[in-house]
Amino acid sequence: MSDTPEPVSGVKADLETLVSLAKRRGFVFPSAEIYGGFAAAYDYGPLGTQMRRNIRDLWWRAMVQERDDIVGLEAAIITNPDVWVASGHVSNFTDPMVECRECQGRFRADHLEDDICPNCGRKGTMGEPRQFNMMLSTIVGPVADDSGRAFMRPETAQGMFVNFDNVQTTTRKRLPFGIAQQGKSFRNEITVKQFIFRTREFEQMEMEYFCHPDQSLDLHTYWKKERLRWHLSLGIRREHLRLRDHDQEELSHYSQATSDVEFHYPWGWGELEGIAHRGDFDLTEHAKHSGKKLTYLDPETNQHIVPHVVEPALGLDREMLTILFDAYDEDEIGGEKRVVLHLSPEVAPVTVAVLPLSKKETLEPTAREVSSMLRKQYRVQYDDTQSIGRRYRRQDEIGTPLCVTVDFDSLEDNAVTIRERDTTEQIRVPISGLMDAVRDRLEALRPVVPSLGEIEV
């Protein structure tokens, strides 16, 4: 993309470099490419699919599995349209759109710099902004008229609010407690030019943390720190991340306070995750529109209260793009340029590559044996094509932390060589001790995460 500015900060890849790597190695393809693609839609290839799954699982582990106070939910994507009236999305989920009078290009008014049209480069040709609702709609049922009009959810959050009472009564959780959900959301975005940073179909990972109103501001601060720690635990470097509080005029219609976790993208600081204090807006509105009581009986005071909500909301696709930017590096090995992704072992699509030194049949049984042993615990790729040097480069480029090489000596000494991606250091280990050696090496590559107290907000 020619209008991509020079990389800033320590990010070493521009957008074009990353898009090309993602396609070349099978992380991300343009959607339905054989038909010429489809605007802002992408298909994830084998490595991208695995990497997304890893990130999704790490989020679930941190937000649900390791905690006693958060439970999971999977709500319908297409639900009762009244939900979106109550939530304010029908009337308020809009972006200001402007149209260029010269080239008819349409843009988000708040994304334009100096009133210049990004398509034709002309200044002062923009019409008046008009509000454009970003929800994608569809028709449900056999009759194609407005009576069957329904919406594709623009966020997963409302599923948690409309199920607040169901979840609370079935789990009997006491405040503060959270409901977490992962799944697709849809927005008819006006400007979509930064690859998977902003798409019309994307996956969200959101958690609604219900609490007593008196605790809500402290818990907002707590979640800011906790979420920043999570991004660090996936290996994103601290210097590429910051927390930024929204100004009053930036706040969404429901929010009392919002902070973003921002990353320093090649085009500047941008939102990675939003952490919103939603007050009691959603529960109050749904109670009003549905006529159902959505309160919590405080067992200490015996009074009904409407809990306040703190919501960390993250896009899975954006997290993946961010990790790829952060991990991308170019260095030199033996006088040759090397592209390497410094992915943390838990995020990397392949944890260990098994590489027989040559394609000779004599090596295959041992190499296959090593590979199936490792596969029980790790994501393994078996590769016996091309020279060993090229295979190492390929694994470096997809971020595989370790390669295990089986050579002719292995047949005699029952040992293999482990090669580390970051240092390219090689060590020889007996096959009987391989599982332990791999575990130790991977452990040493895990990011160091600061404690809550060490994070300033």
Ligand code: ATP
């Ligand atoms: P933006 O201001 O960038 O449009 P937003 O503030 O509307 O985003 P939220 O509603 O807070 O975004 O959504 C929570 C998270 O979901 C975002 O931080 C982002 O990671 C992700 N997200 C939102 N919209 C998109 C999109 N169109 N494509 C990919 N991810 C998205």
